[in-house]
Amino acid sequence: xxxxxxxxxxxxxxxxxxxxxxxxxxxxxxxxxxxxxxxxxxxxxxxxxxxxxxxxxxxxxxxxxxxxxxxxxxxxxxxxxxxxxxxxxxxxxxxxxxxxxxxxxxxxxxxxxxxxxxxxxxxxxxxxxxxxxxxxxxxxxxxxxxxxxxxxxxxxxxxxxxxxxxxxxxxxxxxxxxxxxxxxxxxxxxxxxxxxxxxx
Numbered sequence: 001x002x003x004x005x006x007x008x009x010x011x012x013x014x015x016x017x018x019x020x021x022x023x024x025x026x027x028x029x030x031x032x033x034x035x036x037x038x039x040x041x042x043x044x045x046x047x048x049x050x051x052x053x054x055x056x057x058x059x060x061x062x063x064x065x066x067x068x069x070x071x072x073x074x075x076x077x078x079x080x081x082x083x084x085x086x087x088x089x090x091x092x093x094x095x096x097x098x099x100x101x102x103x104x105x106x107x108x109x110x111x112x113x114x115x116x117x118x119x120x121x122x123x124x125x126x127x128x129x130x131x132x133x134x135x136x137x138x139x140x141x142x143x144x145x146x147x148x149x150x151x152x153x154x155x156x157x158x159x160x161x162x163x164x165x166x167x168x169x170x171x172x173x174x175x176x177x178x179x180x181x182x183x184x185x186x187x188x189x190x191x192x193x194x195x196x197x198x199x200x
Contacts, residue, residue, distance in 0.1 A: 002026055002044070006034070032070075072110075156181050166191075 020040040027047040045065040055075040066086040074094045084104040108128040116139040132152040148168040157180030
């Protein structure tokens, strides 16, 4: 059991390695500051858990529910989220490196001041997510819904959104976030409306 393993290491190194947890319900656990290496979570549900400042290396989340959990200042390296739900989860100032997010929902998630470095985000719903003052570096977006997402002061140079839905995104008045970003003609026409332009 995950809760038993957490209790065993809580007063020691706060580290769990090479473990697998399946269909567990983890409620109101304080997992902040823990370190996980090569851990697999399958069909687990985290309810009101605090994972602030936890570190994950080579971990997999498969069909897990992390909705409304606290994951601020977390560090994810070479991790994978597949078929997960993390709606309303708090990822503020989190760092994602060489990680994969696919077929998952992060609607209304809080990602402000987070960093995505060399990540792949595919077929995910990030509608309404707060991504202000974040940074995307060498990160690939494909079939991602960013409808009404807030990208105020986010560094996105080199990012290709041409295969994503970015309708209604929130940017600064100067639209400086769009410098070096790739979009389609249709997307450009919609973004031009933010400047008060009428494209015929």
